[in-house]
Amino acid sequence: MKDRFDAWCDIYERTLCKQVIEPIDPDDMLADVTFRKLPGLTIMQADRFEASYERRPSQIEGDNLLFTVGLAGGFSAVQLGRECEIRPGEAFIGTAAEPVFKRLSRGCGSLTLSVPLSMIATMVPRLDRKFGLSIRAETPQLRLLTRYLNLLETADELAEPELQPSVVRHVYDLLALTLGASPDGAVAAGLGGGRAARLREIKADIERAIGTEDVSVGALSARHRLQVRYIQRLFEAEGTTLTEYVTGRRLAKAHAMLADGRNDGLPISSVAFEVGFTDHPYFNRCFRRRYGASPSEVRASEKARRRLAS
Numbered sequence: 001m002k003d004r005f006d007a008w009c010d011i012y013e014r015t016l017c018k019q020v021i022e023p024i025d026p027d028d029m030l031a032d033v034t035f036r037k038l039p040g041l042t043i044m045q046a047d048r049f050e051a052s053y054e055r056r057p058s059q060i061e062g063d064n065l066l067f068t069v070g071l072a073g074g075f076s077a078v079q080l081g082r083e084c085e086i087r088p089g090e091a092f093i094g095t096a097a098e099p100v101f102k103r104l105s106r107g108c109g110s111l112t113l114s115v116p117l118s119m120i121a122t123m124v125p126r127l128d129r130k131f132g133l134s135i136r137a138e139t140p141q142l143r144l145l146t147r148y149l150n151l152l153e154t155a156d157e158l159a160e161p162e163l164q165p166s167v168v169r170h171v172y173d174l175l176a177l178t179l180g181a182s183p184d185g186a187v188a189a190g191l192g193g194g195r196a197a198r199l200r201e202i203k204a205d206i207e208r209a210i211g212t213e214d215v216s217v218g219a220l221s222a223r224h225r226l227q228v229r230y231i232q233r234l235f236e237a238e239g240t241t242l243t244e245y246v247t248g249r250r251l252a253k254a255h256a257m258l259a260d261g262r263n264d265g266l267p268i269s270s271v272a273f274e275v276g277f278t279d280h281p282y283f284n285r286c287f288r289r290r291y292g293a294s295p296s297e298v299r300a301s302e303k304a305r306r307r308l309a310s
Helices: 002-015 117-121 140-153 164-179 183-209 217-224 228-236 242-259 268-274 280-291 295-309
Strands: 020-023 032-038 041-048 051-055 065-072 075-079 082-086 091-095 100-104 108-115
Touching: 002 020, 032 164, 041 140, 041 164, 065 075, 065 140, 065 164, 075 091, 082 091, 108 117, 108 140, 108 164, 117 164, 140 164, 140 183, 164 183, 183 217, 183 228, 183 242, 217 228, 228 242, 242 268, 242 280, 242 295, 268 280, 268 295, 280 295
Parallel strands: none
Antiparallel strands: 020 051, 032 041, 041 108, 051 100, 065 091, 065 108, 075 082, 075 100
8 A cells, every 4th residue: 555655646746746645544545637748738637535735845846836626525725824625616726836735525526737837927917916815616717717628638639739739728818817817818818718618618519419409509609608699700710600510510420320330220311310400302412512422322331341341
C-alpha cells in the first residue's frame, strides 16, 4: 500500500504541483484520475479518496492559476487567509504561488485547470485579489465552462495536435469570462471561447436529438435560451447554415445505418424517417448528391464488403 501511495504522490506532484498528501484512512485510498497535458494547459479530472492536500512554502515552484470545479462530494480550501467550502458545481480560484490547504471529503470529484497566470491576467483585472475565493454554481459563465470541458472529454479534439491550440484558447477565453474579464477582454473572449462553447453545445444537442426531437432553429433557440439570429450566425461563421449542417448530420446518420448489417431488414424509407426525413424522394436526392450513390447502392456495396471480409 505504501508503494502505491508513494507512486500516487510522485505522479500527482510531477504532473500538477508538489503537495503533502495525508490520507484520512490509509486503507481506503482508491482514486481515478485523468491528466491531460496540452500546450499551456493541464486538465485534471479526479475522483479521489478522503485526504488533506497541503502545499507548503518550500514547495512553491511557479505561479500557475489553479481553478478547481467541484463535481461530486465536496472539499474545503484555505489560501491567503480565506476559507471556502466547495460543493458540487462551485469552483475554487487558487494560485500555485501561495501555500494552500485542502480537505477532500469522501467521494470527492473535481475538475482542475492549471494555466499560466500570464495568459489570463491580461484579460481579468485584479485577478490576484480573487485567489482563495469561490464562484457560485449558478454563475452562467462557470456553467458554460464546465459544460465545454465535459464535452471535450467525449470529443476527438484533444487527441489532435493541430487542434489543441484552438481548444486551449477557447478554455482561456471561457475561464477569463468566468473570472470576470474586463470589458475589452470579455468582448474578445465572447467572440472566441464563448461562441465556440455555444456552438459545440448546439452541435451536441443536434447529434443527440436527430430523429427523436425537433432540431429546428426555433426549438434550439428555446432549449438553449439563445436568440434565433445568434444561432444562425454561429453556423454562418463556419461557412455553412444550420439547415445545411443538420441535413449533413441526418445523411451521415443514415449512411451509418445503411452500412450496419443489423439494419439490413429495415426499409430505406424507414431509415430516412428515423433520421428525420419525411420526404423519401428528397432524401434520395440529398443522399446521392452527398455520397455519389443512392441509398440502395450504398447498402448493397456495404453488404458485399462485409461478405468479402468474412
